Amino acid sequence: MSFTDIMKSLSDGFSVTLMIFGITLAASLPLGLVFTFGSMSKILPLRWLTKFVVWVVRGTPLMLQIILIFYGPGLLNWDLKFSRLNAVLIAFIINYSCYFSEIYRAGLESIPKGQYEAGQVLGMTKPQIFFRVVLMQVVKRIVPPMGNEIITLVKDTSLARVIAVTELVKAAEDIISHYANIKVYIYIAVFYLAFTALVTWLLHLAEKKLSYYSV
Amino acid sequence: MAFLEISNIKKSFGKTEVLKGIDFTMEKGEVLVIIGSSGSGKTTLLRCINFLETPDSGSITVNGENLFKAGEPYSDREKREKRLHFGMVFQQFNLFPQYTVLKNITLAPELREFKDKKLSRAEKKALSLQIEKNARLLLETVGLSEKAASYPCELSGGQQQRVAIARALALRPDILCFDEPTSALDPELTGEVLRVIRGLKSSDRTMIVVTHEMNFARGVADKVIYMADGVIEEFGTPDEVFGKPKSDKTKAFLSSAKD
Numbered sequence: 033m034s035f036t037d038i039m040k041s042l043s044d045g046f047s048v049t050l051m052i053f054g055i056t057l058a059a060s061l062p063l064g065l066v067f068t069f070g071s072m073s074k075i076l077p078l079r080w081l082t083k084f085v086v087w088v089v090r091g092t093p094l095m096l097q098i099i100l101i102f103y104g105p106g107l108l109n110w111d112l113k114f115s116r117l118n119a120v121l122i123a124f125i126i127n128y129s130c131y132f133s134e135i136y137r138a139g140l141e142s143i144p145k146g147q148y149e150a151g152q153v154l155g156m157t158k159p160q161i162f163f164r165v166v167l168m169q170v171v172k173r174i175v176p177p178m179g180n181e182i183i184t185l186v187k188d189t190s191l192a193r194v195i196a197v198t199e200l201v202k203a204a205e206d207i208i209s210h211y212a213n214i215k216v217y218i219y220i221a222v223f224y225l226a227f228t229a230l231v232t233w234l235l236h237l238a239e240k241k242l243s244y245y246s247v
Numbered sequence: 248m249a250f251l252e253i254s255n256i257k258k259s260f261g262k263t264e265v266l267k268g269i270d271f272t273m274e275k276g277e278v279l280v281i282i283g284s285s286g287s288g289k290t291t292l293l294r295c296i297n298f299l300e301t302p303d304s305g306s307i308t309v310n311g312e313n314l315f316k317a318g319e320p321y322s323d324r325e326k327r328e329k330r331l332h333f334g335m336v337f338q339q340f341n342l343f344p345q346y347t348v349l350k351n352i353t354l355a356p357e358l359r360e361f362k363d364k365k366l367s368r369a370e371k372k373a374l375s376l377q378i379e380k381n382a383r384l385l386l387e388t389v390g391l392s393e394k395a396a397s398y399p400c401e402l403s404g405g406q407q408q409r410v411a412i413a414r415a416l417a418l419r420p421d422i423l424c425f426d427e428p429t430s431a432l433d434p435e436l437t438g439e440v441l442r443v444i445r446g447l448k449s450s451d452r453t454m455i456v457v458t459h460e461m462n463f464a465r466g467v468a469d470k471v472i473y474m475a476d477g478v479i480e481e482f483g484t485p486d487e488v489f490g491k492p493k494s495d496k497t498k499a500f501l502s503s504a505k506d
């Protein structure tokens with residue numbers, strides 16, 4: 033297998049990796065906020081339910097969650113079947129929403145009560161206080177922990193191969209099992225490194241942009 | 248009828264009764280200073296007046312308009328309107344860190360003026376300019392004109408507190424409340440804040456000031472309340488309260504505050 037052919041196969045795998053990464057991120061960032069509001073809700077059953085879901089998801093391996101979502105419905109004779117890729121995306125989105133929601137919650141809880149009260153005595157409405165006073169402070173505080181999670185997500189995408197979704201690692205393994213070319217592992221390491229370096233740099237830019245004030 | 252009438256304000260947290268029936272009145276342009284040892288309920292009283300806490304009983308009337316009567320349900324919207332009769336300066340300043348000094352002052356007036364109103368672009372612009380002009384005047388009043396573009400983290404505590412005063416004034420409250428405005432400051436920074444408050448007195452601002460600065464209190468007050476254990480233990484002119492206190496508790500407090 034020529035180098036160009038190898039690169040072509042790896043690129044196909046990498047595009048699946050990128051897709052899992054991008055869709056998970058795009059869906060989990062907002063969905064995490066929904067989980068946060070659920071876990072801070074005044075409606076007790078909703079709060080308990082959200083906290084229970086977050087507890088289960090954070091307490092079990094993502095790999096297991098992918099397997100359960102893909103094979104679970106069939107084993108239970110449910111009339112529900114996800115494609116391999118959809119099962120992966122569902123598992124990733126739920127998993128990352130839970131982790132993000134905890135970061136959001138910690139961020140929200142770290143804002144001093146005085147900020148809300150200052151908004152209140154200045155006659156602001158609750159949405160105004162949230163969007164104009166609190167939100168940017170939360171964003172600033174959560175960029176570093178969110179960055180860690182996002183870097184982890186880059187690497188977690190490789191778990192998709194557990195149900196035979198051909199992302200980057202699976203693409204490499206397929207080549208290696210045929211051609212026993214161990215260098216392919218080095219190539220994909222370079223793919224991951226380049227990708228995480230790009231993400232790290234973007235996060236660094238975000239942090240820098242927010243560094244004009246301190247909270 | 249007095250400008251501000253506070254009657255029979257009571258407030259408990261759980262089983263502890265923090266305010267046990269507070270009554271007082273004050274006139275327009277007066278400065279009322281509240282002193283008392285920590286835990287006596289001063290902050291809770293200011294928070295009740297500013298609708299940050301809901302009293303269990305009592306009523307609050309400003310300029311003949313009843314703002315609060317215990318037991319009556321108030322919507323968030325009503326509370327917002329009513330609390331604008333009062334301004335509040337907190338011990339911890341509570342400036343918004345992500346905004347410049349100027350924006351800290353203009354934010355609330357802009358949100359208020361622009362909300363629920365259909366304004367043309369030109370009208371908005373004119374209104375913005377108006378609000379900004381007023382904010383700059385207020386910054387001048389507190390002596391911080393040159394800091395308009397700074398962020399709170401770039402200011403000293405004393406400067407931050409002066410911005411907080413300007414921010415509260417921007418909404419033109421009838422009565423401005425201060426909760427120990429200098430307690431979080433290094434001693435060398437208290438002077439500049441107290442000077443600003445004295446300046447406001449000479450322009451006839453109606454103010455309620457909770458403070459531990461006894462000399463300042465005596466100098467700036469028209470009326471003094473000494474609070475102890477959730478009641479008004481002593482009420483009178485500074486000369487009465489500081490010069491010839493009637494109650495033993497007041498005497499004990501004042502002599503301990505001297506050293």
Ligand SMILES: Nc1ncnc2c1ncn2[C@@H]1O[C@H](COP(=O)(O)OP(=O)(O)O)[C@@H](O)[C@H]1O
Pocket residue numbers: 260265283284285286287288289290291292
């Ligand atoms: N939100 C609250 N929950 C429970 N207790 C409170 C609360 N706020 C104040 N207290 C209690 O009320 C008492 C009076 O507090 P405060 O009004 O802050 O007094 P001061 O400002 O005179 O020091 C204190 O014993 C305090 O612990």
Ligand SMILES: [Mg+2]
Pocket residue numbers: 289290291426427
């Ligand atoms: Mg206090």
